[in-house]
Amino acid sequence: MKLVFAGTPEVAVPALDALIASGRHEVAAVVTRPDAPAGRGRRLVASPVAQRAEEAGIEVLKPVRPRDPEFLERLREIAPDCCPVVAYGALLPRVALDVPAHGWVNLHFSLLPAWRGAAPVQHSIMAGDEITGASTFLIEEGLDSGPVYGTVTEEIRPTDTSGDLLTRLAFAGAGLLAATMDGIADGSLKAVPQPADGITLAPKITVEDARVDWAAPALRVDRVVRGCTPAPGAWTTFRGERLKLIQVTPVPDRTDLAPGQIAVGKNTVHAGTGSYAVELLWVQAQGKKPMKAADWARGVRIGDAETLGG
Numbered sequence: 001m002k003l004v005f006a007g008t009p010e011v012a013v014p015a016l017d018a019l020i021a022s023g024r025h026e027v028a029a030v031v032t033r034p035d036a037p038a039g040r041g042r043r044l045v046a047s048p049v050a051q052r053a054e055e056a057g058i059e060v061l062k063p064v065r066p067r068d069p070e071f072l073e074r075l076r077e078i079a080p081d082c083c084p085v086v087a088y089g090a091l092l093p094r095v096a097l098d099v100p101a102h103g104w105v106n107l108h109f110s111l112l113p114a115w116r117g118a119a120p121v122q123h124s125i126m127a128g129d130e131i132t133g134a135s136t137f138l139i140e141e142g143l144d145s146g147p148v149y150g151t152v153t154e155e156i157r158p159t160d161t162s163g164d165l166l167t168r169l170a171f172a173g174a175g176l177l178a179a180t181m182d183g184i185a186d187g188s189l190k191a192v193p194q195p196a197d198g199i200t201l202a203p204k205i206t207v208e209d210a211r212v213d214w215a216a217p218a219l220r221v222d223r224v225v226r227g228c229t230p231a232p233g234a235w236t237t238f239r240g241e242r243l244k245l246i247q248v249t250p251v252p253d254r255t256d257l258a259p260g261q262i263a264v265g266k267n268t269v270h271a272g273t274g275s276y277a278v279e280l281l282w283v284q285a286q287g288k289k290p291m292k293a294a295d296w297a298r299g300v301r302i303g304d305a306e307t308l309g310g
Helices: 010-022 048-055 069-078 120-126 162-186 218-227 293-300
Strands: 002-007 026-031 036-038 043-045 059-061 083-086 104-108 131-138 148-155 234-238 241-251 262-264 269-271 277-285
Touching: 002 010, 002 048, 002 069, 010 026, 010 048, 010 083, 010 162, 026 048, 026 069, 048 059, 059 069, 083 162, 104 162, 120 131, 120 162, 120 218, 131 162, 148 162, 218 234, 218 241, 218 277, 262 293, 269 293, 277 293
Parallel strands: 002 026, 002 083, 026 059, 083 104
Antiparallel strands: 036 043, 104 131, 131 148, 234 241, 241 277, 262 269, 269 277
């Protein structure tokens, strides 16, 4: 088939690579979000998908909105058979959805209908799921509600951050998306409607969602930290300033600390929760670089009555 690939962040690059390498389809163009400011100088930088496409000599389209007439005209000129999508980042209007004969097929990082929305991996970890995966489905105008072509499953490991899990899903999902294109092309694959039961939503994680509630159980604190790492970053407050929590681990045999209470050992920093303590392993104070929690604690000289989270 002739394909137009739509995607923007680094997590979409493995899927683009898989389609280029497959040899069965022509990636005629790539659609991605416009260049965005990045770094201290805030200079405009092309998306990871745009950079990879340019390296491969593929035409790159960067519409401000996918309903822009110039973009729609070029899309019709290319006349793709199908448009595979991975984390493109913009809502596709019906006028664009109708262009390819086989529609737009999205790679979504959950086992649909679970975790429809922008942050499926983060929500899956924060909810304590043991298994997740990726799905390919035909995009329709509802939120991740279209019929499913295929899935792959992935175990969520006890120490997985959302970054760890998303990296594995990006590569497993790349193979799934390539296989889905093959199945659509040869007619062996048909999309199956999603079940009406088991629908959960995964809206974008806000900064407030990433704030740690020390009255919550230790397992919940650990899941929030892992689910929000690397972005937007779990955090609490200490002495009125924000403290980013990069890595913690539950300590089930320590139950003597009140929620938010800090206990500093020779090489350990424990904090109380609503159940048992967690050990702070890596933190980042406001305006500082990430550091081991024990080094941070020695530097700030924590008093006996001080707590996290106010």
